[in-house]
Amino acid sequence: MTEPYAVPVPKGYRVGGWEVREPIATGAFGSVYEGRRVAADEDLPKTVALKFLPTGTGTPRQLTHLRELIEREVALHRRLKQPRLIRMYGTLTVDDPAVPALDGATVLVLEKAEGSLSALLAREPRPAAGPALLAQICEGLAQLHHAGWVHGDLKPANVLLMRDGSARLADFNMAAELEGTHAYTPAFSTPDYTPPELLWSEIGERGRRIRPSADVWAFGVLAHLVLTDSFPLPGATPTARRDAAAAYARGTDELRLSPELPDVWREIVRDCLSRTHADRIDTPALLRRVEAAAGTGRSPRLPRVLLPRRHARRTTVLAAATAVVTVAALGYGVSTWAGGDKAGGGSPGGETTKVTAAGYGASELRTDKGIPVAYRRLIVDSAHDCVQPEVTPALIAALLKAESNFDPDLSDPDAGDEGEYGIARWTPSILRWWIRDDGVPAKETPKPPLTPAESIPAVGRYLCFMEPRLKQSGLSGDRRVLLAAAYRTSTRVVNDAGGVPPKYRDYATRVAHYLKEYTPPGKK
Secondary structure, three states: OOOOOOOOOOOOOEEOOEEEEEEEEEOOOOEEEEEEEOOOOOOOOOEEEEEEEOOOOOOHHHHHHHHHHHHHHHHHHHHOOOOOEOOEEEEEEOOOOOOOOOOOOEEEEEOOOOEEHHHHHHHOOOOOOHHHHHHHHHHHHHHHHHOOEEOOOOOHHHEEEOOOOOEEEOOOOOOEEOEOOEEEEOOOOOHHHOOHHHHOOOEEOOEEEEOHHHHHHHHHHHHHHHHHOOOOOOOOOHHHHHHHHHHHHHOOOOOOOOOOOOHHHHHHHHHHOOOOHHHOOOHHHHHHHHHHHHOOOOOOOOOOOOOOOOOOOOOOHHHHHHHHHHHOOOOOOOOEEHHHOEEEEEOHHHOEEEOOOOOOOOOOOOOOOOOOHHHHHHHHHHHHOOOOOOOOHHHHHHHHHHHHOOOOOOEEOOOOOOOEEOOOOEOHHHHOOOOOOOOOOOOOOOOOOOOHHHHHHHHHHHHHHHHHHOOOOOOOOOHHHHHHHHHHOOHHHHHHHOOOOHHHHHHHHHHHHHHHHHOOOOOO
């Protein structure tokens, strides 16, 4: 493992009828391991994915949020058994008081995948299997919608790839059951895959109202990305593309699809990305057209599904929105595949299926300049979470390089106050204010060692907070380098100095050097 796991589980640990084997992936608050069956149950596969979620530790509020998301995922898994949805074989609760870090954890026993579509696209843009995978993804959406559910967060990271190369939809933390024409989901989504009508939609007590047409829009974006290695709306950042989507929805701009998109797919994508939800193609019609375009043949007719309606459980918007922050990083909902280059354990004969994330965010962050693969996703996603254009993946990477040389175990207790630790040299009492993104500090001050999973997103939040507090005029130098100097000192000191203070010029010079080195050619 090149990155500390959110839920560290030793190899050989037993839970239920399973033995923990190799790490598969981790997010900020949950981790996935390969599990080997040790119980005599021939109805279950020999290997699975064990998704550990720390429901036995944390503050009461954190636990409430985490359990709400787990309930969404488990409810869908238990009620829907479809071939294009990742399977859940059961749930377990760890009962081990001798190991407080694991005691009370919830474990989802899931079908084991070999990687994600996101990792495949990073390794192989415009994959040859793209059309066939799109047909399978669309089939999964059709199965969900036919059963009365909306996925709510369709994107490459939430499409898992199996050993035989087939695709499964996964990560149902945002999934919701329809109540008539709508469902209700937490007030969170991935901007690039969110339809315009939801970008600034009204949020009620139960969350945000969503229709199946939101998944259709997301599929159109995903199809364009798979087939052309580009997004259908212009912009170098998610924020710019979000603004382009809003302009398109208002009718002040047109949809300009890539000329590399084949004609038959062009019409499909255009019908998915209609300006209004009412004009979008419905899922059954979409599936037939996608299958015809992919040349995969027609999938079997979906049987009628008569399921009992559940009583909707009310939840506050704050709880729902914060809950997503807790585990949205985990398709298994996972952000980082083990070792940065493999997904799942070894195959028979000792072979290992490689799924590298080395190219993740390549349009914004150089892939050939020594940035550790294990941290690329955290760096890129942390920058994307900020609306300030100056906060880029290259800036965060340059800052981390200057601070620690990407050393996650850095420890400098003599740096003053409580010392500085980890990849971003955080002082623990300061990091406490930036671990979370809801404006509320963590209840307790984190204790070293400080993990990259908590340190790097906090850097993005802090830079995003500081940027508007730097003077808008009267400062000399690259504003991104000024932000880095403010990270090392404060915005007040930088503003008073009119630029980088003399004491920090060597540091700023290093950041400027790495910023230039990590920025892809043609980008500023």
